[in-house]
Amino acid sequence: NITEKAKSYNFDEIIDRTGTNAMNTDGFRQYIFNATSEMTFPFKDEEMIRMWIADMDFATPPEILDAVKQRLDRRIMGYSQIFDPAYYEAVASWMGRYYDWSFPKEHLETSNGIIPALYELVEYICQPDEKVLILTPSYGFFKSAADHNQLELVCSDMINEQGHYTIDFEDFEAKARDEKVRVCIFCNPHNPSGRIWSTEELKRVGEICLSNDVWIISDEIHCDLLRTGKTHTPLAKLFPDTDRIVTCMSPSKTFNMAGLMFSNVIIANKGLRDIWQARHYGFKNPLSIAATQAAYEHGDAWLRQLKLYLDDNFAYVDEYVKQHLPLAVFHIPDATYLAWIDITPYAPKDVSLPLFFAEQAGVLLEDGGMFVANGEGCIRLNLACPRSILKEGLSRISRVLVKQQEDMLSVTV
Numbered sequence: 001n002i003t004e005k006a007k008s009y010n011f012d013e014i015i016d017r018t019g020t021n022a023m024n025t026d027g028f029r030q031y032i033f034n035a036t037s038e039m040t041f042p043f044k045d046e047e048m049i050r051m052w053i054a055d056m057d058f059a060t061p062p063e064i065l066d067a068v069k070q071r072l073d074r075r076i077m078g079y080s081q082i083f084d085p086a087y088y089e090a091v092a093s094w095m096g097r098y099y100d101w102s103f104p105k106e107h108l109e110t111s112n113g114i115i116p117a118l119y120e121l122v123e124y125i126c127q128p129d130e131k132v133l134i135l136t137p138s139y140g141f142f143k144s145a146a147d148h149n150q151l152e153l154v155c156s157d158m159i160n161e162q163g164h165y166t167i168d169f170e171d172f173e174a175k176a177r178d179e180k181v182r183v184c185i186f187c188n189p190h191n192p193s194g195r196i197w198s199t200e201e202l203k204r205v206g207e208i209c210l211s212n213d214v215w216i217i218s219d220e221i222h223c224d225l226l227r228t229g230k231t232h233t234p235l236a237k238l239f240p241d242t243d244r245i246v247t248c249m250s251p252s253k254t255f256n257m258a259g260l261m262f263s264n265v266i267i268a269n270k271g272l273r274d275i276w277q278a279r280h281y282g283f284k285n286p287l288s289i290a291a292t293q294a295a296y297e298h299g300d301a302w303l304r305q306l307k308l309y310l311d312d313n314f315a316y317v318d319e320y321v322k323q324h325l326p327l328a329v330f331h332i333p334d335a336t337y338l339a340w341i342d343i344t345p346y347a348p349k350d351v352s353l354p355l356f357f358a359e360q361a362g363v364l365l366e367d368g369g370m371f372v373a374n375g376e377g378c379i380r381l382n383l384a385c386p387r388s389i390l391k392e393g394l395s396r397i398s399r400v401l402v403k404q405q406e407d408m409l410s411v412t413v
């Protein structure tokens with residue numbers, strides 16, 4: 001419509017993030033390579049194509065930035081919590097419009113991010129001798145949530161059939177039957193595969209866990225970032241009669257505001273909610289409250305255009321990989337802005353792929369080794385960037401992989 005067209009957003013804009021304390025530009029040495037700032041590469045930092053950490057190189061929507069500015073204009077940044085009912089109303093409206101899902105206001109808690117929420121929830125749910133179940137490959141912080149609480153991690157490897165990931169339900173159920181397994185951290189949609197779980201798969205996960213007295217933390221942070229035409233079903237929506245599912249959602253991934261450290265944690269179980277309220281540090285950043293509420297109240301138009309831009313980025317990657325890396329395995333994922341590509345036929349053996357691409361191609365990316373297990377030979381590319389950057393990144397990646405393959409063939413001839 002006219003309003004939306006007048007508000008067309010510029011996803012092609014290249015925005016300088018240097019000097020902003022961004023992990024994306026300044027944190028990669030420690031996070032990817034466990035190295036100090038002295039670690040050097042043939043490429044300058046500003047020459048690196050950054051496709052690693054999952055935040056976007058797009059400007060946070062102006063509607064959100066305006067809300068933060070309006071809060072700043074009130075000029076006092078004192079201790080804050082959520083008192084205004086408009087916050088819950090904004091969240092509830094979003095969940096109703098996008099997921100036809102609702103939950104009582106008293107179930108809604110907030111956290112300074114989903115990672116800290118995972119650490120806390122695992123601690124509050126599990127006894128010291130109990131275990132945490134996850135599907136692998138997995139977002140690394142699911143493992144950290146167990147490690148942080150000195151709890152045993154149990155991994156159920158997903159089945160990978162030519163890049164199509166499914167849950168090995170026989171294995172998953174066998175592990176859920178372990179009486180010491182107390183919680184499953186479930187990723188819905190899944191990082192890094194980008195799978196949206198079908199209703200049938202969601203029901204099986206829920207039934208297996210709930211029938212074996214296993215709580216579920218359903219991490220749904222990627223749920224707004226769907227390919228056009230795809231839909232998301234909150235796990236808890238399928239199990240209205242249980243209070244053993246905790247849902248974690250946030251606009252931080254959707255609207256590129258992870259730095260504002262604010263997420264929603266929907267805790268149906270009164271006992272767990274009481275522990276959370278007693279133990280969780282309750283004060284909130286007033287700018288984060290304003291931004292998050294604005295995201296849910298005014299983010300629709302930007303999100304619609306972002307999804308179309310990401311659709312096009314994924315289409316470009318799909319075509320490029322087919323043409324330049326025909327032996328790689330890649331499928332456009334149902335959700336997320338992350339491309340998970342099996343490059344086994346091209347990849348150098350027995351080397352760190354992130355180090356290989358950083359040194360040889362000047363590309364920062366993450367590989368299967370950073371996703372706990374079951375990700376061998378895969379790399380993950382963040383596609384939430386201007387297309388010009390994406391094109392340069394893919395060109396550099398394919399150039400070094402094709403050369404790598406030629407070198408391997410010349411040695412074997």
Ligand SMILES: Cc1ncc(COP(=O)(O)O)c(C/N=C2\CONC2=O)c1O
Nearest residue numbers: 053054113114115139191219221258263
């Ligand atoms: C499944 C999942 N849960 C939680 C988080 C982080 O939540 P926060 O604490 O920011 O609210 C991420 C971010 N994923 C990232 C961040 O960088 N690389 C990734 O794959 C994620 O993918």
